[in-house]
Amino acid sequence: MRVHIVVCIKQVPETRNVEVCPETGVLLRDGVDSIMNPFDLYALEAALRLKEQYGGTVSVISMGPPQAQTVIREAYQMGADRGYLLSDRAFAGADTLATSYTLAQGIEKLDAYDVILCGLQTTDGDTAQVGPGIAEVLGIPHESNVSRVLGATADGLQVISDLGTMVYTKSIKFPCLVTLTKGVGEPRLLSFKLKQSTRDWPITTWSAADLDSAAQDFFGLSGSPTQVERIFPPTVSDSFETWEGSGLELSHKLVQKLQELRLVEGVERAQN
Secondary structure, three states: OEEEEEEEEOOEOOOOOOOOOOOOOOOOOOOOOOEEEEHHHHHHHHHHHHHHOOOOOOOEEEEEHHHHHHHHHHHHHHHOOEEEEEOHHHHOOOHHHHHHHHHHHHHHHHOOOOOOEEEOOOOOOOOOOHHHHHHHHHHHOOOEEEEEEEEEEEOEEEEEEEOOOOOEEEEOOEEEEEEOOHOOOOOOOOOOOOOHHHHOOEEEEOOOHHOHHHHHHHHHHHHHOOOOOOOOOOOOOOOOOOOOOOOHHHHHHHHHHHHHOOOOOHHHHHOO
């Protein structure tokens, strides 16, 4: 059995301390080092393990500016076989729905696939919506919060999904999509040998014109039903208080401070 695995990857800022444009509310990424989204590394590692166990091909696909080719090159250095980049100004400003739709259009241009693997979420958005969104656009079954891939059968995957309060063992039929957590296994390091051998490997780049003409209205900012009204960095405070006293006195001070900050209700109000 050989499987074709598609992994969605994204280039994200290396730090969370990214400035925000006060006029547009867009993250200012210029001058900020970028890396592959950490959760996508786990998805790629799971794909490579499936390839090693069953044979097949690992394709990676990303949406972003031309410099996003860097993370595709990194995927090659880990063991991916093919790389695809969706890059066009028409894709800029996409919300999670438009992003899902665009990636789904790109995936449909690939050879027939068995499974799509995505990281649970991205560090620059943390919505965890794009993976399931891709599956809904493609009309395929999907499973989120997968902490372990048990293996593949002739017609699907067996996975463990950790939903916090319950853990499920499930079988999901091909073609399918799963989003993966860190539990799937530590990502391997980049291979210098593969860096040398894949240096000249091509990366296929598609623009909006290369995708379905009927889909143009669903790309980018114009195709996004949700608009960000305001985005701003959180206020960081390094102030602190030092308390002294007995355990009972400190307990009372802690309760008073929590009430003052409105993190808990007052005792009298709670009793009522």
